[in-house]
Amino acid sequence: MVLWFTTLDCAGLAAYVIWTCKNPDWNARKTQRRRLFLMECGKNLVDIVLQKRAASPPQSLPYTVRKAIEQIGTATSAERSEASKEEKxxxxxxxxxxxxxxxxxxxxxxxxxxxxxxxxxxxxxxxxxxxxxxxx
Known part of the structure; x- marks a missing residue:
């Protein structure tokens, strides 16, 4: 576990250095720029997984997971297919x-x-x- 988190930390630091070299004005007045970068990067990575899970059939997701996804704002496939259910x-x-x-x-x-x-x-x-x- 320690090795995994060390590798993840190094990768995050390398990505942050590259990002700040390319975009030096990004959050220039903030004191915790690296933390903001890592939070935003993590959210972007998780959004992709959330969209894939939301697109899966609703019965394959536990109720608590569906509710958590809905609270975040990603519509589940149950909401998308509501019109097709009414037709059936x-x-x-x-x-x-x-x-x-x-x-x-x-x-x-x-x-x-x-x-x-x-x-x-x-x-x-x-x-x-x-x-x-x-x-x-």
Whole structure:
């Protein structure tokens, strides 16, 4: 591990030296230029991986990972394919009725997109009606 992080540190320092030679005015007034460079470089490298993971099928990603990607701002493929799902008319179980009543519906809440039957639907679900700040 020590060898890996030493190599990574040397590579970061070399990249920083090359970058500052090519762009001497970049953040010239900042005192922690190297730190800013490494943070920006790391974010750019991670963005590529996040976009690839977001493009993978939603069921292959854990729920917490999908939510973290959405908070960062990268849209998941579930959001991209929402229009295609509506065209397919997929029936899903109402989240408030549960398995016992087994009501399959096509309608969903406008805010949180949870499937809701007509009994629980007010163009948005009961949960979003009570807690409007928690939706999306």
């Amino acid at each position: 008319h997929i029936y899903r179980r109402c989240v408030f009725c549960g398995r016992k009543r087994d009501k399959k519906v096509r309608t969903s809440c406008i805010r949180c997109r949870k499937p809701c039957c007509n009994e629980h639907l007010r163009s948005y679900c009961e949960h979003c009606d009570v807690n409007p700040s928690t939706s999306k």
